[in-house]
Amino acid sequence: MTPISRTEEMLLLMVCKLQEDAYAMQIREGVKEVTGKLYSIGGIYVPLDRLVLKGYLEMQDIESTEDRMGRPRRKFKITGEGLRILKETRQLEQAMWNLPEDVLEKIKLV
């Protein structure tokens, strides 16, 4: 398995979280809320496009909605492959975090 980056992990999770609302602008908002980092409008597509290319996301252009002057918006949806990589990532992290209690206490991580 090729590990995915933190950003990719976060974006995949954001798409899952937003579900029917997973449009690019909403994902950008969500990222800002969680991390405080605001992507530029063009910039948010760069990692999203990459995830689509890797097959973890699929996209769909939704025709005009009233609040966008009749311009389409792009909706993202997680694929099976995407879900699988998320699960694997989670397992990996849990495995890594699985440190003995005394070690955690000793280095004051808890």
Place this chain on the structure above:
Amino acid sequence: MSERIKIPALGEKLLEWVIPDNRKNLLIGDFEEDFIKNCEEKGKRKAKLLFWIQFFASAPLFIRQSFAFKLLLLSHAISISVRNLRRHLGYSLLNLFGLSVGIACFVMIILYVQDENSYDRFHEKSDRIYRVLDFRKVDGSGEESSSAPTPLGERMLVDYPGQIESVVRFFNFQAPTLALAYQGESTIRQFNESRLYFVDQSFFNVFDFSLAEGDPATALDGPNKVIITSEMAKKYFDYDDPVGKILRFEDKNDFVVSGVFDELPTNSHLKFDFLVSFETLNNPDVLRTRLRNSWIWNPSWTYVLLKDGMEPSTLEAQFPNFVNTHFPESRRDRVKLYLQPLADIHLHSKLDYEMGPNSDVVYIYIFSTIAVFILLISCINFMNLVTARANTRFKEIGVRKVLGGNKKQIISQLLTESFFTSFLAILLAIPIIWLSTPFLNELTNKQLSFDLIQYPTEMLWLLIVFLFVGLLAGVYPAYFLSSSQPSQAIKGDPNHRGTSGNLFRKAMVVGQFCLSIILITGTIVAAKQFDFLQNRDLGFDNDKVVLLPTLRSPLMDKYSSFKQTLLQHSNIKALTTAEDIPGMKYQTGGYTPEGSTQELQFPRLIVHDDFAQTMGIEMAAGRGFDKSHPSDADDAIIINETMVKMVGWGSAEEAIGKSFDNEMVIGVVKDFHFASLHNPIGPFVLQRVGDDPSSLAFSARYIAVRIEGGSIRETLAFIEDQWRSFVPNTPYEYELLDSLLLTQYQTEATLGKLTWIFSALSILIACMGLFGLASFTAQRRIKEIGIRKVMGASTSGLVLMLSASFLKLVAIAVFLAWPVAYFSLDEWLQDFAYRTDLDIWPFAVSGALAIFIVFLTVSYHSIRVSLINPTDTLRDE
């Protein structure tokens, strides 16, 4: 939510401009969504600010993406272009080759024109350097001299210190050649040098010529120093450490070599082999003091360097005053001084006593026109072939349209194709240019080179050609093909297949041949004019005369015994001296004819006895100078018939005995061409040179010898032997008058050859295009021809029918070209005082030639198609 909330209009424009096509709407939508949301939450002002922040944060990314997207489209378009080229490989290559040859011609002509225009501009101060001209004319007759009196230069520097920074004079006695010799340890090398000048020390302050050896600050400082070119260093010293060696001048004065020039630029009107320090002339042995200080004799080419910011007109305005102060009383009424910009000399100067032959700006115009003509002809080829192939392309374009390709995309595809072809053509043209520049150099006597690394401006020219050809050749086909209706395009409906395209193509073919026919007619007329100049009766017999350059030669001390000795040879019929080359150059003098109070300025030659006899000039009345009248030197004069008419003496006989400047008219010669045929015959004076050695040495530039019968070579050898026994230390040289006179038409000869080549190429290129076009037309009518054959049409009838459509076009072209050619050639011929008639022959020949060549070109396809068995073409219907 208000409908009116919208991102700033400028922002929207900019976004549309930078975002790649494929996600334009999507992203602008996102911007809008963000903007509206910000408006609601933070107010409009803040939202606008945020919008611009967002815009600038995203723009670099968008631009990068756009570029990548465009590149993708371009590579796609190029791969389609390659497929299209390969589909008709033969014709594509033909087309490409024609275009390359056209581009190569264009670039080479540009190289030539650029070189001509670059003359004398390489001096850093060239825009401040002017030549002083000395015009001496009375009633429109007289001289327009490019050289000025010798003391004028130093005087101007004294009189106008605020305006003139420096003065450089070039002086060579206006002698055709001067003798130099080097006495080596075991060898003597002596030659007559024609490019030796005495120049002022300021030479290096004014002009940018560099020395390979020697110091420019001191090389011309003080008398008897000479700087030589590297060719001369080889000629005299075999490059063997020339600086410090001695060159003996006219067997009398020793000059020390003080420097050697680097290779001299060829684009300079100043052409020299030796430069001697001007101070040398202060030695009366070299130049008599009276001549050194003469304001009447004007042999010095004088260049002034104006101070920064000085206007030449301000200085010129003071010249009348200068003339009145310094020139002798008798010359003040006629001398007018002018300043001529250095850079104008090569192309615009046609004055008397030029240092060397100049070019003419007319040729620049002619060549530039030819260059554009050829490029146009080859572009039209491309255009025609693309539109003619339209039927194969229509389907492709129809499918593109049906699949949602818009007009813009189709246009960009077609333009990409034409630019791609243009690019290939340029790649192919570069080796053609490399291969043919030596040939062009041979013809034009230049050293042109097409070096893209050394001269980046040539890269710019290629770029201009690339854009020009790509655009010109692509715009019409793109417009024509993209505006078709998809349904018609796919069906290939012949009725809509482009009648307008057909008309356009026809118009283009007419245009091409029009240009070619103009060029061919021009070539024929130029050849005819050249032939006319060469064969015109000059009024004297130039083909049996040999000239020996003798100015300042010690031989002149022994002229009469030399003459006696030569005349003993049976083939030498007559002998005289001449002040300049008869039929080419002359001097002028001031004369007052009887009945006139004013001294007028006339062309003249000072000659010795038997001039008319030597040159084969007929006398209209009276006698020529001869040895039975030794006093002729003081009191006799001979004039020509035009002079008789001008003064108003009725007839030649009446003129005899009239006084002319206190001298008596003893003879009238029939008019002969004493100058080149560019000038009409004007009034002319012959005077006899005095017999004293100093007059002879000064006024006899040449000894002219008339040789008749026997072997010329044997007679010349005899003359050389005699020369060597009379003056063993003076190099011997001779010129044949007829070949010397031909050099006057050198520019016409070169022009003739070049136009011949380029017009031949133009018609070749035009025919290449027509060949392709004819094949497509024949192909399209292949079924029609099948049916005609079945119905009983003969092969010859079919060939005629197919060729006729093209011949009609060429016939139209012929009729359009004739008037244009007529008027422009008439204009060109006006430059010549003696010109060939502009009769019907050149026009008839060029028209017939064009029609004949076109017939040959198209009949190949016509015959091929007519011979096909109709069953082959009609079988599947």
